[in-house]
Amino acid sequence: MEPVKNAIRMENITKRFGSVVANNGINLALHEGEILSLLGENGSGKTTLMNMLSGIYYPDEGQIYVHDKPVTIASPKDAFDNGIGMIHQHFKLVDVFTATENIVLGLEEEGRLDLKKAGQRVKEICEKYGFDIQPNQKIYDMSVSQKQTVEIVKVLYRGADILILDEPTAVLTPQETDKLFAIMRNMQRDGKSLIIITHKLHEVLDVSDRVAILRKGEYIGDVATKDANQQSLTDMMVGRSVSLNIDRPLPVNPTPRLVLEHVTAYDELGVKRLDDVSFTANAGEILGIAGVAGSGQKELLESIAGLYPVKEGKILYYDPDVDYAETDESGQPKHQPQSLVGMDPMDIRKAGIAMSFVPEDRLGMGLVGTMGMTGNMMLRSWRKGKGVFVDTKGPEALANRIWKELEVVTPSTKFPVRRMSGGNVQKVLVGREIAQEPAVLMTAYAVRGLDINTSYTIYNLLTEQKMKGRAVVYVGEDLDVLLELCDRIVVLCGGQVSGVVDGRTITKEEVGLLMTQHRKEGAE
């Protein structure tokens, strides 16, 4: 057998952020001329590992070899000098520049700036690999997939022979994805070596030669794609479940509180973000929402909260104080649930629906960073008070209560929340939302970035709410927690519901598989 040459070899790479070990002693090799998939759950350290190749992070320990030569990659420039180019998930392009201008940006070439010549080279690269962009097209005129193409050309223009694509398909339609894969194979034929980060199993099987799997910062192993299937990859990716022992009492008398029927929504670019989503959130129950990042979780919660336009379908709210079983003389139900579609948060509140939403973006959507706890409490109660004067006593009392009960670490209730730690910020936000005594409590990634103790505080608060007969919706990324905390779990994949399962009986592997499984086209 011909010995394989390594384009990249990472040896014993360790990277820590504070006390968190993002990558622990990882050994990874990329062979020359292959497409390697890097597979792992959210937070398994894939992007961190690749960022050490692209010069964004610097490893704490370990050595990187490029074409078997030891190298030091301390900046993106070093990465380029070694022929490594990374295409990030978030494009770094200037909107009002042309493709060519963006591509040559930052290059220190000899002689004066010759955009014509550069455009010619861009064109040559495009023709060689089959890219569909015009050198003089402005970025703002481009589709997402074209913007991605510009990023790829940018890397090729700099002469990279090792390309790293960080979740390139997350923003693409299936057709665009196929096109990208064709281009990747073209590049492979041209002798380039590629790494693609993804957590979509079918894509892994589709495009790569070999799969390397990370789990919680550890390197699990690699397998040739031809020897792998979805089940075996899921097992490696998810691993054995770890018991967390979250207290989970049985739901008390669950009745429907929120019913979604065939909800479909599009973003401003016209991409379908929610596709025929239907499920019921019961009072007295924690409903988990699982799915890989960007499967429509954010859009789902915002649709319910009245922040995201719903194109089709129904969102129905059942008031806890109304008995929907009551019928009038003719046997018709006396009360109808309230439809939330088309309402904004103010309408929802005016309709007397107590809904609380703990958004993913705590300091952006949830709290005002420069204000103290009291000020942030007031965001929920500014309508109270007399005339133009706001009531400050109530919020102050609430702030003090949350400060004490949730053990928020802050010097005073006036201290700007943005200067608190993430866990404390989250306590303030969750505390405020729970204090509204909501009928529906929605949380998005409520424990992201929190230490284990604070996380448990949050879990207990949510369970407490459930026992008070509230409908709790918990969007989470850690499957272990979802399986320990939630009564039922809705699994999202690509904006569709790929399953609604019982949190007590389902296994992690089954949820993992559902997360990566699109509904069959025929089933629609």
Added chain:
Amino acid sequence: MFDIVSFIPRAVMQGTPLLFGSTGEILTEKSGNLNLGIPGIMYVGAISGVIGSFFYEQSVAGQPLNGFLAIAIPMVCSLLGSLLMGLIYCFLTVTLRANQNVTGLAMTTFGVGFGNFFGGSLIKLANADVPSVALPATSAFFSKHLPFAANLGWFGKIFLNYGFLAYLAVIIALLASYMLNRTRPGLHLRSVGEGPATADAAGINVTAYKYIATCVGSMIAGLGGLYYVMDYACGVWSNNAFGDRGWLAIALVIFTIWRPNVSILASMLFGGLYILYLYIPTGSHMEVKELYKMLPYVITLVVLIIVSLRKKREDQPPASLGLSYFREER
């Protein structure tokens, strides 16, 4: 009868300080810095030049001036004065990331006060009976035009009848335009103003570009102040005479949609509108004159409205204008 041959040169002379100011401000804004301190910086540019030439004239005590020094000393003083203002602005907004609007307005207040303070001091030193400092000898060098200009009839009057700084203003504007659109530093500068994070990721030193563009821009704007006092005002400094020309320069930036080459003609248009009231008989109606003086601002507003209606992306201000950049804040 409207005397176009005498109107145009006056419009150009009115417009030249505006051209310096707007070219400087365009360079600054292309780096994402909204420097509202330009009026103050032009003031400082003017008074610094006046201080330099005042002491030079005093030192030669009535003897004829050396032509080179008479021009070089005020120029260098003016450039240094406005450079210092630019550096203060950059330090506050780029290094300390202070709010750009507040800093700029403070710089203007400071610059005007600085000018009036030293202007007042010079007036006292000069023991003048009128509240102004006159530097006619220096001014003679600044406003010297080509000797044969007068023999060329209307052509000479319209095109050749200006001091060298007026031509310098046009040259700088053309160079700035070329630099922005055709060179690598220009491309990089624009990317800093449009997307500092993108520029940073591409290996461009955002802080350096912001500092250099803003300081060079300030120095160019400062020359506008120098031109005003040395050429336009014939070397006579009196407090507050510069008026609102600095704001007019900023309006010109918007009017030209951030293009220094357009600013060459536009500044003359603004200059013309600024003095139009002198050419239209208004009799004793002082209030009507004030309405005419409003014209440049009115057409700036009209341009703003048209540009916003057309929604062309290239005509929008640099995307990160007015925002400070901090790498770790994502």
